[in-house]
Each structure stands twice: as C-alpha cells, then as structure tokens.
Amino acid sequence: MQLTVLGCYSATPRTFNHTTSQVLQIKNHLFLIDCGEGTQVQLRRNKVKFSRIKHIFISHLHGDHFFGLVGLISTFNLLGRKTDLHIYGPKGIKEIIVLQLKYSKTWTCYNLYFHELESNQPQVLLEDDKVIVETIPLNHRVYTNGFLFKEKPGDRKLLMNEVLNYEIDKAYYKSIVKGKDILLENGDLIPNEKLTAPPKPTKSYAFCSDTAYYPIIVEQIKNATALYHEATFLESHAHLCASTMHSTAKQAAIIAKKAQVQQLILGHYSTRYDDINNFKIEAQEFFENVICAQDGLTITFD
Amino acid sequence: MQLTVLGCYSATPRTFNHTTSQVLQIKNHLFLIDCGEGTQVQLRRNKVKFSRIKHIFISHLHGDHFFGLVGLISTFNLLGRKTDLHIYGPKGIKEIIVLQLKYSKTWTCYNLYFHELESNQPQVLLEDDKVIVETIPLNHRVYTNGFLFKEKPGDRKLLMNEVLNYEIDKAYYKSIVKGKDILLENGDLIPNEKLTAPPKPTKSYAFCSDTAYYPIIVEQIKNATALYHEATFLESHAHLCASTMHSTAKQAAIIAKKAQVQQLILGHYSTRYDDINNFKIEAQEFFENVICAQDGLTITFD
Secondary structure (H helix, E strand, C coil): CEEEEEECECCCCCCCCCECEEEEEECCEEEEECCCCCHHHHHHHCCCCHHHEEEEECCCCCHHHHCCHHHHHHHHHHCCCCCCEEEEEECCHHHHHHHHHHHCCCCCCCCEEEEEECCCCCCEEEECCCEEEEEEECCCCCCCEEEEEEECCCCCEECHHHHHHCCCCHHHHHHHHCCCCEECCCCCEECHHHHEECCCCCCEEEEECCCCCCHHHHHHHCCCCEEEEECCECHHHHHHHHHHCCCEHHHHHHHHHHHCCCEEEEECECCCCCCCHHHHHHHHCCCCCEEECCCCCEEECC | CEEEEEECECCCCCCCCCECEEEEEECCEEEEECCCCCHHHHHHHCCCCHHHEEEEECCCCCHHHHCCHHHHHHHHHHCCCCCCEEEEEECCHHHHHHHHHHHCCCCCCCCEEEEEECCCCCCEEEECCCEEEEEEECCCCCCCEEEEEEECCCCCEECHHHHHHCCCCHHHHHHHHCCCCEECCCCCEECHHHHEECCCCCCEEEEECCCCCCHHHHHHHCCCCEEEEECCECHHHHHHHHHHCCCEHHHHHHHHHHHCCCCEEEECECCCCCCCHHHHHHHCCCCCCEEECCCCCEEECC
C-alpha cells in the first residue's frame, strides 16, 4: 500500500502549495482521492499514469477538493482514453460536470459513471476480492465523506511440513488456504489451524478531510494502518474551528489515539502557517507516530 | 499598453505548459483574457495583483479557456475581495459558475456581474473615456468571441508658442485641447489646428482565439497595434484545421498581413510540437513582425 500526496493545503492553490489530492495504490488499484485545481499537472509531475486511475473519490464540493475534476475528465477525453472511469462524490457532482461538458459540446470517448452519495451512514462504494472501500461520514459545512480503504485478508499460508506429514493430496491445497479442515481417509479430522498459518495482516487507509473534531468516526477507523486527518489549524487558532468546521493538529492526534491507528498523517494546512513542522510538534503531545503531509510526498506502508 | 502571457498552449495544462490566459494592461485597466485551469497560480507567479482585475473576458466555453475561472472567483472570495468583478463570456457561463458556488454553499463577498454574450455581430462590452472593448465574433466549434481592446484618442497637444502668441486666456485651454476653435476679441477665428498638434496615436490589441481561418475579422482588426492569433498547427497538419476549426501559423500570418497590423503574436500551440520557433518561421514567410507567445512573456507596446 502506497500513498502519494499530490496536494495537502487548504483553500487555494499557490505557486508551491497545491490543494487536496492524493493517489492511493492498494493491491491492484490506483485510487485518486479528491481533485483540487491543478491535480492533472500534479499527476504528471509525480509520473502517475493516467490510464491506471479508474476510480476517483471526491470528499465534498468545496473547490479546493474538486475544481480539478472537470479538467482531468476532459484531458482523459483528449488523450483518447478507453477505460471506464468511476466518480464517487456528493449529489450534485454529476450535474456540475455534465453541464460543463454540455456547453463545451464534448462528451467523453470513455464510459463515465457517477456514483452520487447522500447517505449519512457509512456505505460500501466498491468491493472486489482484494479491496473494500467505504465512506466515513464527516462533519463539515457541506455534506462530506471521508473514505476507508481496506485490504481484504488474503489466503492463509500452507504449513508444508504439516501438509506433507499427513500426506494430503495437492488437490486440497486450494481449499486448505481458504480455511477448510481436512478429513483424512482414516476418519481423522485435521483442523485448518494445524495446516496453515494466518494470512499476512491486512492494511487499511482512512482519509478524513474536511471535518470538525468528530469522534464518531473512531469506531469505524479503529486500528487503521494510517489515518490522514485534516489539521487546518494549530490550537492557537482553535477558535476558528467552530465556524469553519475544521480541526486542529491536537484534535487530529486525539482521534488517532482513540482509534489506535498505527500512523497519523496531517494535512490540509491553512496557508497562514509558514512552518508546518509545528503541526507535528502539536500533535505529538497526544500521539507519537505523526507525519506531516507535503506535496509530492510518497509513503509506503510496509 | 502591456501584455503578459500567462498561458499559451492548447488543450490541456502540463507541467511547463499552461492553457490560455493573458493579462492586458491598457490605460488604467488590467484586463484578464481567458482563464484556463491554473490561471490563479500563474497570476501569482507573474505577480499580478488580484484586486486590480475587475473585468474578465472569456472567449468560449472550452475547458482550456475557462476551467480556471471558478477557482479564481472562489479565491477572490476567500481573500475577502470587495471590488466588483465583471465576467464577459458566452451564454451558459453564469449557470456553470453559479451552480458550483451553490453546491459549495458559498457566495461571493463582492459583487459579481455576468455579461452573457450570444450575438454573432461585434458588440461593445465596455467603454469609458479612455478605452473601448468590443467582441470579434470568431469561427470555432462552439460560440466564440475574440476581443478588440482600443485606446480612445487623448486630448490634442497645446502648441504653447501659438497660444501665447494670440494671448488666449488660460480658461480656454481645456476646450482647445478638446479640439475647439477660438474666437478672438477682435473677431478673428483661430482654427484649432493652428493651436494644437494631434494627440498621441492610439493603440489597440486584438485577441483572436480560438478560430479557423476567418478573413471576415480583417476589417474590424485593421491596423491594430498587435494581433494575437491562434496558431494551433503548422501547415504540415493543416488537414486537422477543418475538423478542429483551428488555424495554422501561415493562416494567422495571412490575417495579420491583410489587416496590416503592426505585430503578430502567435499562440495556442498544439503540444505535439517540441520547437515553437517553427511557428515563427512558417508565419514570417507571409508577415514579417512575428513573436511567438510563451508562458510568462511580457510585451510592452511603445
């Protein structure tokens, strides 16, 4: 599982600060999360192959999280894309994109599917044999979802010594790694735990932006490998959180601690701050393993 | 009069190629012409003061000419702008912008006026005592206007020797520079030409993008100080002009020659070309004074 931060600043793009967008590689997927203005250029800069992006998740309809989407969709079209593209985002996103395509008298040369969201309960957006993606309803000025990306457990590992010891036919191996017990010809039942070791632990990534401090999410993101939580402000500006419905670095750290995640990644910094390292310092008083996101940063979760 | 090219490439923004946007300083105005994705960052990079932009002219509703507009409008809002903003562009532009503001549950803290265009005849968009701006209807796949920015003639210059010679009272100077003849007390009528020299020649800038070769515009842009004309292709790709309704460098040069403009600026290059100098070489076979636009280029018209 690998995360590339294309942009992690709030509000407006600047010469060296890009608004929210991330690429998550998980199993065989490359997911794009949010798409602020200029995301297509950031994808090029970070050498992300456009055709590998098949699913785009938009948290909410504030410009710093989706103004780059229509441009990316158009560029895919100009490049002659053939692969289907799925967009997951709040109700309204389809109307916004389609209106602009209509006035430009272009349509896409690939299939474009909109999955519009309006539920305030977590819902599964995508599931295959390796990965499951669900919404994390957040608490912001407009309807907003975070996203939880989870690997599914793989096959259990065959303990070859045990399997050979019981002289089990190879034909059964496939069902053994799926967790089946084995009935020997002599009538003995060998429990699966004797024949296999547990699969590799699964990884998960929780993206939570934008949101006010919202402990309701803790249960859903419990034990995540990594939590990206917005930290628009430092505690010195905590009084701005109520009206803007954003969080401080401290609040993000408290969520990380309560959820017992392995790692906290901070981002969505207000551009009023010159030194983002102060976010890490503030958070680490409450949760040890903190990284500050930076545009262009790639994190591999081993 | 001074032009700054923020972006001059067609189709899609790339790491080092920005889509169409220009800033024209003419008299006391700073006009923004087109607004491709990333324009707000290009404005910052080129140190253009946001508050000086009061009028934005959008040629047509293809993404590479307006996808940066909604972001710029939002950023003006986030920065607490108070100054009125006028947007001139094809019918539909208001619906597109307002829809996005509506879903983000924000409105602008400044007055935002849309002037929607649908005429196929030149029309005056803005006129004050120093400047006049009119549309140049073009010929593209969607409804498109170029824009003609013209200085108005200033006052005539007082020939002080003559004025003193006739012992004309200072109170008349203001009307003399406006072109009035003077009746002396002895009954002699002094024609204005004896008392004044003509004002400085006026300058004008014609922005013509996007368009197929369209000689109908020649009459309107005659003798312009500078013509920016799109040259998406070289003649080696002239066969693409019919379906895309774009021009070649040669065609742009022929328009410049017919219109007897002083200077031709080429731009809107297809990103298929590595060396844009070939556009200049091709154009100069037909018109001598050619400049290739480049992102970040500033041209002062003396």
